[in-house]
Amino acid sequence: MYGFTSKSTNFYLTFQAHKQIIADMHHPLQIIAIPAFKDNYIWLIHNNTHALVIDPGDALPVISTLNLLQLKLHGILITHHHQDHIGGVAALIEKYPTIEVYAPRHERYLFAHQPVAEPDIINIEPLSIPLSVIDVPGHTLGHVAYYASYQHQKWLFCGDTLFGAGCGRLFEGTAEQMLNSLLKLAALPEETQVYCTHEYTLHNIDFALTLEPGNKMLIQRQRDTIALRNQHQPSLPSSISLELTTNPFLRCRSQEIQSSIGLENAPPLEIFSKIREMRNLY
Numbered sequence: 001m002y003g004f005t006s007k008s009t010n011f012y013l014t015f016q017a018h019k020q021i022i023a024d025m026h027h028p029l030q031i032i033a034i035p036a037f038k039d040n041y042i043w044l045i046h047n048n049t050h051a052l053v054i055d056p057g058d059a060l061p062v063i064s065t066l067n068l069l070q071l072k073l074h075g076i077l078i079t080h081h082h083q084d085h086i087g088g089v090a091a092l093i094e095k096y097p098t099i100e101v102y103a104p105r106h107e108r109y110l111f112a113h114q115p116v117a118e119p120d121i122i123n124i125e126p127l128s129i130p131l132s133v134i135d136v137p138g139h140t141l142g143h144v145a146y147y148a149s150y151q152h153q154k155w156l157f158c159g160d161t162l163f164g165a166g167c168g169r170l171f172e173g174t175a176e177q178m179l180n181s182l183l184k185l186a187a188l189p190e191e192t193q194v195y196c197t198h199e200y201t202l203h204n205i206d207f208a209l210t211l212e213p214g215n216k217m218l219i220q221r222q223r224d225t226i227a228l229r230n231q232h233q234p235s236l237p238s239s240i241s242l243e244l245t246t247n248p249f250l251r252c253r254s255q256e257i258q259s260s261i262g263l264e265n266a267p268p269l270e271i272f273s274k275i276r277e278m279r280n281l282y
Helices: 006-026 059-069 089-095 175-186 201-211 216-230 240-246 255-260 268-281
Strands: 030-036 040-046 050-054 072-077 100-104 114-116 121-124 129-135 144-150 153-159 193-196
Touching: 030 059, 040 059, 040 193, 050 059, 059 072, 059 089, 072 089, 072 121, 129 175, 175 240, 175 268, 193 240, 201 216, 201 255, 201 268, 216 240, 255 268
Parallel strands: 050 072, 072 100, 100 114, 153 193
Antiparallel strands: 030 040, 040 050, 121 129, 129 144, 144 153
8 A cells, every 4th residue: 555755745735736726727717796785796706716806895795605605705896985885895804814905096995905096907816817997987086997808708897887777876976977987888898798786777777768668679688687587686797788789878879869858969968967867866
């Protein structure tokens, strides 16, 4: 019967650890939606060993998910300073003191973090995924989004800027800032998957249909979204392509929308502002 000496045992363990590192590097990344509060999603990216979370408004469901999947948390991305997006950060830092936290440079935070803004690129080494920071003021003045291109996939984590068939309220920024931010995101590759942080899609579609009832893509999206929600599935991610064809805030040049609000051939900013005001009351 063969056995290992102390030296060979150490080599064997080192070799096994090296194999695990290589396996982690090549394991396909997965994205999980962690429900929080009434309609928030905390997005978790992992490679079966290491994890990154975006906008953890509540620490408890994140910790539960990490424990369930036996994942090690390496980082947190913050899109803006609202409490339902940052409320769990302090508790996560306390439990995982070595994690890196990235938050918008043009906003203030009480927890330790690395300030980021466009055109910064964040590299989360254990996940081998670079994330580009995009400035998207409007919902808040310092709001940022994170964009990643990974193995022929493109992902956008946009917080409360772009929603499924909608966009965020203007709490701090102007309509012009928000429209410019949305157009910046709309210029990303159409196959980009859109991960926003609220389950507002169906209500947004209902509103969009009051403006563009003849939009067949929008009607189909309503059917698809109802089917997903009836199965208790998220309506997200969306895609830039889908938003371009169904999101009224990206369709200010639609003649049907312009006619519905009585602003035929008006400038896009005037149309956008009117739609945003109408959505506030819907």
